[in-house]
Amino acid sequence: MDNVTLIEARDLSRRYGANTAVGGLNLTLRKGEILGLLGPNGAGKSTTLKMLAGCLAPSSGSVRINGIDIAEDPKAAKAHLGYLPEQPPVYPELTVNEYLRYAAGLHGVPAIERFAAVKRAKESCGLSDVAERLIGNLSKGYQQRVGIAQAIIHQPNVVILDEPTVGLDPNQIREIRALIATLGQQHSVILSSHILPEIQAVCGRVMIINKGRAVYNEAVDQTPRISSIILGLKRAPDAAALKNIAGVTQVQALPSGLLRLSVAADADPREVLADAAASNHWGLFELRAEGKTLEEVFVELTSGEITVHESPEKSLKEAA
Amino acid sequence: MSTPFSTISTIASAEARRIFVSPLAWAVLAVMQLIFGFVFINMLVDYARNASMSGQFMGVADYIGGGLYGFATIILLLVMPLLTMRMFSEERKSGTLTLLLSSPASLIEIVLGKFFGLFAFMLATIALLGLMPLTLLSGTHLDVGRIAAGLLGLLLMMMSFGAAGLFVSTLTKEPTIAAVGGFGLLLAVWLIQIVGNQPVPFAAFFSYLSLIGHFESLRRGIFNSADVIYYLLFTAFFLWLAVLRLDMERN
Numbered sequence: 001m002d003n004v005t006l007i008e009a010r011d012l013s014r015r016y017g018a019n020t021a022v023g024g025l026n027l028t029l030r031k032g033e034i035l036g037l038l039g040p041n042g043a044g045k046s047t048t049l050k051m052l053a054g055c056l057a058p059s060s061g062s063v064r065i066n067g068i069d070i071a072e073d074p075k076a077a078k079a080h081l082g083y084l085p086e087q088p089p090v091y092p093e094l095t096v097n098e099y100l101r102y103a104a105g106l107h108g109v110p111a112i113e114r115f116a117a118v119k120r121a122k123e124s125c126g127l128s129d130v131a132e133r134l135i136g137n138l139s140k141g142y143q144q145r146v147g148i149a150q151a152i153i154h155q156p157n158v159v160i161l162d163e164p165t166v167g168l169d170p171n172q173i174r175e176i177r178a179l180i181a182t183l184g185q186q187h188s189v190i191l192s193s194h195i196l197p198e199i200q201a202v203c204g205r206v207m208i209i210n211k212g213r214a215v216y217n218e219a220v221d222q223t224p225r226i227s228s229i230i231l232g233l234k235r236a237p238d239a240a241a242l243k244n245i246a247g248v249t250q251v252q253a254l255p256s257g258l259l260r261l262s263v264a265a266d267a268d269p270r271e272v273l274a275d276a277a278a279s280n281h282w283g284l285f286e287l288r289a290e291g292k293t294l295e296e297v298f299v300e301l302t303s304g305e306i307t308v309h310e311s312p313e314k315s316l317k318e319a320a
Numbered sequence: 321m322s323t324p325f326s327t328i329s330t331i332a333s334a335e336a337r338r339i340f341v342s343p344l345a346w347a348v349l350a351v352m353q354l355i356f357g358f359v360f361i362n363m364l365v366d367y368a369r370n371a372s373m374s375g376q377f378m379g380v381a382d383y384i385g386g387g388l389y390g391f392a393t394i395i396l397l398l399v400m401p402l403l404t405m406r407m408f409s410e411e412r413k414s415g416t417l418t419l420l421l422s423s424p425a426s427l428i429e430i431v432l433g434k435f436f437g438l439f440a441f442m443l444a445t446i447a448l449l450g451l452m453p454l455t456l457l458s459g460t461h462l463d464v465g466r467i468a469a470g471l472l473g474l475l476l477m478m479m480s481f482g483a484a485g486l487f488v489s490t491l492t493k494e495p496t497i498a499a500v501g502g503f504g505l506l507l508a509v510w511l512i513q514i515v516g517n518q519p520v521p522f523a524a525f526f527s528y529l530s531l532i533g534h535f536e537s538l539r540r541g542i543f544n545s546a547d548v549i550y551y552l553l554f555t556a557f558f559l560w561l562a563v564l565r566l567d568m569e570r571n
Contacts, residue, residue, distance in 0.1 A: 094337070
């Protein structure tokens with residue numbers, strides 16, 4: 001049951017004239033997952049989410065929500081979806097209650113269950129105190145919450161949130177994050193952001209999009225990949241001796257007297273290093289791995305030249 | 321799973337509510353009522369003064385009802401684009417259109433929902449226009465059938481105006497442009513009548529297309545199903561165009 005695939009996007013592309021906003025994107029979301037969509041401004045996050053929510057038809061590729069193709073049976077597919085676009089789709093002239101009742105009806109909540117649905121959504125989004133106020137008179141933070149309440153009112157399997165914390169103050173951001181974490185327990189959530197700590201705080205998996213392509217797709221709590229090792233030796237041998245150890249590619253002396261060893265991808269020579277230090281009496285006093293933080297991964301993957309190398313056909317197409 | 325009917329009525333009632341909580345609808349109704357009231361009194365006084373020329377050829381329902389409703393078409397031509405301008409362009413501008421597009425409602429249901437929401441406003445206008453001549457019932461015999469035919473004609477005309485305005489509203493995200501465009505489109509269809517009066521090829525065809533020609537007989541109390549069908553087809557055609565336009569936007 002926990003392994004049900006709720007969103008499956010295959011080879012999703014969207015072109016605007018000669019511009020490719022999203023190209024060949026694959027995405028799967030399983031039940032109970034919170035997926036963070038990360039990327040610099042203009043990377044194609046919102047376009048991707050719009051296509052997943054069925055507001056924008058992809059130029060090619062397909063989206064299946066809970067196994068239903070959104071192009072073939074949009075009504076059935078959208079019934080499993082709740083979507084908060086970048087701009088909360090709220091009517092300023094309605095009160096919170098009126099608006100949520102409307103949203104419930106629109107999403108097919110039967111009339112007799114609407115009252116309960118509105119009440120539940122208000123409670124989970126902290127809107128009970130402002131229920132009778134006009135949405136237009138509420139602060140941006142509350143309007144954002146109304147937008148989220150609208151997206152979860154029909155208890156959809158999949159909740160898609162486009163930059164849910166933008167424009168909120170730090171307290172509101174914490175509340176919204178807590179709300180998203182609770183949502184993730186019963187629903188599957190996709191949220192986009194360009195704020196790294198936010199993704200790390202709430203998401204189980206992160207996907208980095210750059211120039212319309214997915215360049216990274218990993219679980220957040222996975223042990224970070226080792227990029228280098230910091231080694232402290234009282235009686236250090238010359239660099240060549242250290243380089244002979246399997247997995248070590250480069251040795252660099254740091255000003256503090258420590259050494260930084262670059263390691264080959266997927267190698268972990270820490271144990272070998274400790275053994276070698278003990279048997280050769282190098283006087284080991286410090287040994288730790290430096291992992292790549294999400295921020296480093298993000299900068300590496302989204303700073304210009306790497307992606308250009310990665311997708312030569314695309315840059316050719318753009319040039320043409 | 322919700323039925324098409326329940327989705328349409330949900331959208332329609334929310335739309336009607338939004339129309340009537342906005343000051344625009346009330347301002348429009350108030351100004352219209354002021355103008356209609358002025359014209360009505362004017363005609364009433366006119367009729368009373370020239371009572372001798374009436375009689376078997378021209379009844380009070382004919383003179384006042386017909387005259388008032390003929391005048392009303394011009395006012396409604398100006399007013400309907402103001403009400404339809406918001407329906408899609410404002411929603412697009414404020415981003416609320418996404419709520420409808422991401423909900424499990426089809427484009428046909430969305431367009432029909434909006435149209436029937438607007439229908440509530442049309443009924444309010446018809447009620448105001450109907451009550452004025454009916455006040456005469458206390459003092460005179462009135463040909464209620466003629467009044468009813470005139471009102472039906474006005475309602476059909478408003479439906480056509482509304483559908484055309486709704487379509488123009490799907491074309492842009494600026495409500496003012498939607499209003500100007502809607503007004504222009506209605507006036508153009510209206511003025512085809514002029515082309516029809518000129519000695520040009522297919523003159524009869526042009527004057528048949530015009531919105532105004534079909535109202536004339538209803539205003540005179542002649543219920544011709546061809547006229548009714550003309551307005552219904554006109555309405556359906558523009559609603560269909562609106563659906564097509566929204567579908568194009570998604571792609």
